[in-house]
Amino acid sequence: SQTIHQWPATLVQPVGSPLSLECTVEGTSNPNLYWYRQAAGRGLQLLFYSVGIGQISSEVPQNLSASRPQDRQFILSSKKLLLSDSGFYLCAWRTALISYNEQFFGPGTRLTVL
Amino acid sequence: GQNIDQPTEMTATEGAIVQINCTYQTSGFNGLFWYQQHAGEAPTFLSYNVLDGLEEKGRFSSFLSRSKGYSYLLLKELQMKDSASYLCAVSNDYKLSFGAGTTVTVRA
Numbered sequence: 001s002q003t004i005h006q007w008p009a010t011l012v013q014p015v016g017s018p019l020s021l022e023c024t025v026e027g028t029s030n031p032n033l034y035w036y037r038q039a040a041g042r043g044l045q046l047l048f049y050s051v052g053i054g055q056i057s058s059e060v061p062q063n064l065s066a067s068r069p070q071d072r073q074f075i076l077s078s079k080k081l082l083l084s085d086s087g088f089y090l091c092a093w094r095t096a097l098i099s100y101n102e103q104f105f106g107p108g109t110r111l112t113v114l
Numbered sequence: 115g116q117n118i119d120q121p122t123e124m125t126a127t128e129g130a131i132v133q134i135n136c137t138y139q140t141s142g143f144n145g146l147f148w149y150q151q152h153a154g155e156a157p158t159f160l161s162y163n164v165l166d167g168l169e170e171k172g173r174f175s176s177f178l179s180r181s182k183g184y185s186y187l188l189l190k191e192l193q194m195k196d197s198a199s200y201l202c203a204v205s206n207d208y209k210l211s212f213g214a215g216t217t218v219t220v221r222a
Contacts, residue, residue: 005121034207043118043201043214044157051208090156094208100207105156 002027006091006106013113019078020062021109023091026072032094034103035066035076038088050074054099085111116140118213120202125219126192134187134216136202145205148176148187151215152198160200163186192220 003026013019014087025031032051046059048066054087056066063082074091088110092103117139131146138146145164149157163169163178163185175188189196197220202213 035117036212044212046209046211085190088154094123096208099144100162101208101210102147102159102162103210105158108154108156108216110154 002057002093002104003089004093004104004106006109008109009107010110011112013081013111015083015113016080019076019081019085019089019111021089021091021111022032023074023076024072025074025093028072028093028095030071030096031092033068034092034094034098035092037074038090040087044090049056049093074096081113083113116204116206116211118202118204118211120200121211122157122214123217123219125221128192128194128220128222132189132192132218134189134200134202134218136185136187136213138183138185138202138204138213140183140204140206140211142206143204144174144207146185146218147205147210148174148185148210149203149204150198151201151203157201182213189218194220194222196220 006023034049035047036046050068064078088108090108091106094103120136136147148160150160151157153214161176168177173190178185199217201215
């Protein structure tokens with residue numbers, strides 16, 4: 001069976017510090033991978049998605065970047081955090097083998113920027 | 115662009131029925147998903163509609179009208195554990211666009 005992991009679970013960082021959030025998927029190959037952010041009381045905003053190693057598409061201009069160094073690893077980064085980067089970050093995957101687009105979410109990282 | 119609307123909050127009594135509506139205007143469509151999200155947790159899949167009509171799954175049902183850009187999620191025999199946020203998401207190719215979510219509070 002497939003599982004998705006994210007870490008850390010919670011993070012408190014000062015403004016201007018760097019960020020690295022990691023997501024890994026087990027039990028599947030060549031998944032589509034996604035990073036979402038959920039601000040308090042809001043829906044999920046798609047930040048980045050990837051259809052393969054080294055292939056990253058950005059949905060919104062922002063202070064963040066993403067990388068996919070391995071097939072089942074997806075990393076979200078920032079060089080200098082802003083207060084507005086606070087939120088709940090969710091990684092998700094879907095199988096690329098079929099058109100059915102159900103996405104499976106990791107447990108999330110709660111980021112607070114002070 | 116994508117525009118997906120759903121009510122912000124709903125309150126209902128244990129054992130009752132609640133219907134959460136979702137209207138959408140999107141540039142592409144290949145299905146509509148409903149997810150449940152408890153506070154501080156990841157969203158989990160509830161239902162999927164790609165054709166018009168009703169899909170029933172135990173206490174939960176979901177309806178879709180593609181011509182009207184409209185869906186609803188029906189929760190029957192509400193239980194306290196159904197208190198959560200319910201997210202409507204439109205699928206376009208391999209991306210999902212989410213509504214802001216409807217927070218349902220079930221009262222005893």
